[in-house]
Amino acid sequence: MKKKMTPYILLVPQLILGVVFIIGLGTGIIQSLGVIPAFGLTEPTLKYYKEVLTRPDLLQSLKYSLYIAFMSAFLATVTGTFLCAVLVSAGKVRGIIMRIVQIPIIVPHVVVALFIVNILSQNGILARILANAGLITDQQQFPMLIYDRYGLGVILAYLWKEIPFIIYFVIALMANINGSLGEAATNLGANKLQAFMKVTLPLCMNTVLSGFLIIFVFALGAYELPFILGATTPKALPVLAYLEYTKPDLRARPYAMAINGILIVISLIAAVLYYILLRRSTKKLAG
Amino acid sequence: MKRKKNIWEGLIIGIFIFLVIVPILTILVWVGTERWAWPSLIPQKFSMRAVNGILRNRQQLVRLCMSSLFISASVAFLSVVIGTMTARALECYDFFGKRLFSFMSMLPFLVPGTVFAMGVQITFIKCGLSGTVQGVIIVHLICSLPYAVTLMQDGTRAMGVKLEEQARVLGAGALQAFFKVTLPNLFPVMLSAFSMAFVVSFSQYFLTLMIGGGNVKTFAIVMVPYLGSGERNFASIYSVIFLVIMLLVFGILEWIVGCFTKAQEVEYY
DSSP, rough: HHHHHHHHHHHHHHHHHHHHHHHHHHHHHHHHHHBBBGGGGOOOOOOOOOOHHHOOHHHHHHHHHHHHHHHHHHHHHHHHHHHHHHHHHHOOOOSHHHHHHHHHHHHOHHHHHHHHHHHSSSTTTTHHHHHTTSSOSSGGSSSSOOOOOOHHHHHHHHHHHHHHHHHHHHHHHHHHHHHIIIIIHTTTTTHHHHHIIIIHHHHHHHHHHHHHHHHHHHHHHHHHHHHHHSOSSSSSSSHHHHHHHOOSGGHHHHHHHHHHHHHHHHHHHHHHHHHHHHHHHHHHHHH | OOOHHHHHHHHHHHHHHHHHHHHHHHHHHHHHHEEEOOOOOOSSSSSHHHHHHHHHHHHHHHHHHHHHHHHHHHHHHHHHHHHHHHHHOOOOOOTTTHHHHHHHHHHHSSSSSSHHHHHHHHHHHHTTTTSSSHHHHHHHHHHHHHHHHHHHHHHHHHSSHHHHHHHHHHHHHHHHHIIIIIIHHHHHHHHHHHHHHHHHHHHHOOHHHHHHHHSSOOOHHHHHHHHTTTOOOHHHHHHHHHHHHHHHHHHHHHHHHHHHOOOOOOOOO
């Protein structure tokens, strides 16, 4: 009997924090349905979702957020995995280079925003270099890389931080597999590339996919970078939601929560897709 | 052929490292920059005005460091303790509701922190936790914990229960076996969980803003307004202090791991 209780006892603090998290989500979802008794709103309704989903600025924001999150996660995952393979192949899986890889992981997003401003703004170092090389004569000629509609500054900021994250996330596993099973494949006559593509990479795929999902959901819901580096229009969904949330008119609150509800739905869809892909790749490995 | 490939590898790694390092150098230059007119490549006027400005309020700076460090260290410590417990429950036992708990522990990975923050703010206000350090620690903890749990789960799984069972067979009590055999072996993983949780907490801006409500000062909260107002030298100084603290924390942790264990190889497959 005592033994049966042990896991539950171990899980008590986790459970308490989990409940706080679910209260947060639950409150948001209930408010998004227009139920805020304190403001005299008690009838649940989907009207806020309907209104929000037909607002043209919201659709723009939705596209913008999805685009930034997908591009950041996709490019970071591909580049990160590639660099990871290069590092493994070069035998640089620990030591000074891995220390350097760790730096961007510990640098906070707000500091990365400052880097991007320093380098890519129209007053930044890149523009100055071009001016000194005689390629442009005026600040205005330098393309808007930040505060732009295409979210380039935001995506580059994420890439600076997340490519090393992917490397760090995958490299221990990849080095290990490459050293054992990859080596075996090479001994059996595969060349280095074949061994990597057919043995090492498939075995790392689950971890790579997890990395992608973590970055995607993070970039989708993060406030800092689109707030600091993003365009005035379209705004990223979390920025838009926070704007509605802080409106003095409290009746705007359900709109903020409806935007959050949309974010939850997209994140969960991403999670379900991830589990399907995960199961499929695990099956493939088993079969 | 082999030689040529190594050159490519070196080149790619070199470019990568260059791109990582250069942005950091830009903030070091900005720390002492007073005037840097277009299109010059180096600042015209260096001064310590901004540095002195911040150092003059030394007390404030020390308080800021202390509150930031206290919050993140508490979050990291709690994450490791709770993460170890959760990982042990999920990896070493079979019980009813295991999948549900497993899903719950990963939920903060799946739902954006901003959504959680806006939803939970009202509850925190009701409980009197809004604007307090404890409140900020709780929300940071919720966002840091999944990282700690993931790392601890990997560690616990790799470690297995065989050694602990061995100790039990040899007559150790359950707690004794855990604290004397399993825990020391998990120690390096616990330290990486600690540093991960520390980083996640130390970098939080939005959650701190929402729940701290401007009362609770951390580096991110103090720095962002300077970024918005274009005072890049102030923003740079805070960023440098930010980074130095992080590097120190990491240096100390790495040093502890280094003292504690020679690099252990874990076979995954």
